[in-house]
Amino acid sequence: MSPKLVEVGRHLNIELLTNTELVELNGKPGNFTAKVHQEPRFIDLDKCTSCGECAKVCPITCSNEYDEGLSERKAAFKKYPQAIPGAYGIDKRGTAPCKATCPAHVSIQGYIALINQGKYREALELFKQEHPFPGICGRVCHHPCEEICTRNDVDQPLAIRELHRFLADYERQQGDWYIPEVAESREEKVAIIGSGPAGLTTAYCLVRQGYQVTIYEKLPVTGGMMAVGIPEYRLPRDLLADEIQVIQKMGVEIKTGVTFGEDITLESLKKDGFSAVFLAIGLHGGRDLGVENEDAEGVLQGVDFLRDSALGKDVAIGEDVVVVGGGNVAIDVALTAKRKGAKNVTLICLEAREEMPAWQHEIEEALEGDIQIVNSYG
Template sequence: MNKFRLNIDGKEVFGIPGQTILEVARENDIEIPTLCYDERTEIYGACGLCVVEVEGNPKLCKACATQIAPNMIVNTKTPRVIESRKTNLELLLSNHRGDCRPPCKLACPAGTDCQGYVGLIANGKYREAIELIKERIPLPGAIGRVCPHPCETACRRGLVDEPISIAWLKRFAADHDLFGEDPFMPEIAPETGKNVAVIGGGPYGLSMAYFLRRMGHEVTIYEAMPKLGGMLRYGIPEYRLPKEILDEEISLIERMGVTMIPNVKIGKDIAFETIRRDYDAVCLGIGA
């Protein structure tokens, strides 16, 4: 195949028709900065950091999106190029958060730090991973099994090959902790002297109790059914969510100091007014 001869920064190089300036430059160890370019994905050319001067073209060209031509003369470090790159970078950063929130986290209804615990698991830091997960999800073993994982639909890794198995990794971290010698117990704030009644022992009520107890409040859960768990226990089959997993996670919440009272129907076995009178606050978590 015939090759094109071109000149980049005074260096004579060769490229195959159809290649971009950036591709030829990289093959010849000529540095052109980029932010949005990845050879595994479709060319986007949004960042504007790879602009170069091409002799005969009055406009700056994006090296990632401009194909080479015979006898092309390219300059990558002229004052005009450097100033344009600086301006483009300043514009990108002017309205940009210091810590980007990734699409997986934005897609998670609980706002879980998905990329955080995936990275911790990848580095073998399982204890730190479950601590991070439980900042948002008190029942990760159960949720890791039944969550429809919208985080994976939004995962940018899918642009390259396939999404990371975020829900399975959450489940792994939860099981590793749950059946280890020393399951993670969150730090509880100093006692506030306030007591809270949570009506409903499903995932919503259990989650409320978990976070309220972490804040130092005394918490009591009232549940109408014989066992706590709500839809997780009575609506999801055993093969999908083993009751052993659910029981262990509920047990951890109970060990935090949460009082759990099953087989009590508010308004029948105990008056709601009595609950309101005896507690500083009442939270309704009756679910569906």
């Protein structure tokens, strides 16, 4: 049959439609209309030389249906040696649940497959196609991907967060920082207000496309809530600085101590030649309880307390501290207060212990840190 297939493939009046299913056929012989549904091949038929290099480096292994499952093939494959057309194709079976759930849409299954093959550098590069902070998120991400991991159907999810934390730690140990390539420089300049995760990620994506990017930050430090909202014991400042520095090496300029509306305005940015402004001012405010005397002396907002502590300001808290709340911020406040010298720290929340919104390992760390937790109280 192969000679006939070759003849069909070379015939000038025959077009081969691969990955195609006939959906509807209307009309009569000699005068009809066919409606077809074609799945993408993901490899350009006109450019593929059938060299097979894509299959050699493909990290995904699948069961080979051509051999009735008796052998394996790669996701980039050619069905059999005499297949017509001779080009390779890529078998993509939808979007992995972990990738679909990830807010950054990182190719999780891809970088884990590369890690499995010992290709750590390639795994890091794949991660950074969508996300500039493998180390930071490897420590503080709430990892919704693990909740939806299909491995839960067997036993327990893969340690997705810890795996990209490993990639970041491996990069730091090697001392060979991966600096993503940037496109040819464009004339357009973009100003970003705020150097938190939103501002830095926007700058990262824009500079890769060749835009000239400048970030203006009100605080004396970069990182936004990553720097002043997450305690250093959870997110080391040297790690934060290293991953921000990669963005700077890509060509992003960061100016601290600049307040939008005072030091710079929209009009001044226009005069300086900026074509666009992205506001990434963050959410640095806490929520009021709506109870009497909550503005009394000695009552502090958790977010303000964490920020002032991170900036090295002297915050008077005394020896006995009560923290109201049962989330991760409340845990951070309690543990930070303990580190600042408070002898007795009590955390009070409305929720029962099993209903607390804080992560379980955070609750355990608080208990180990001699924090008294009072549940179902309000």
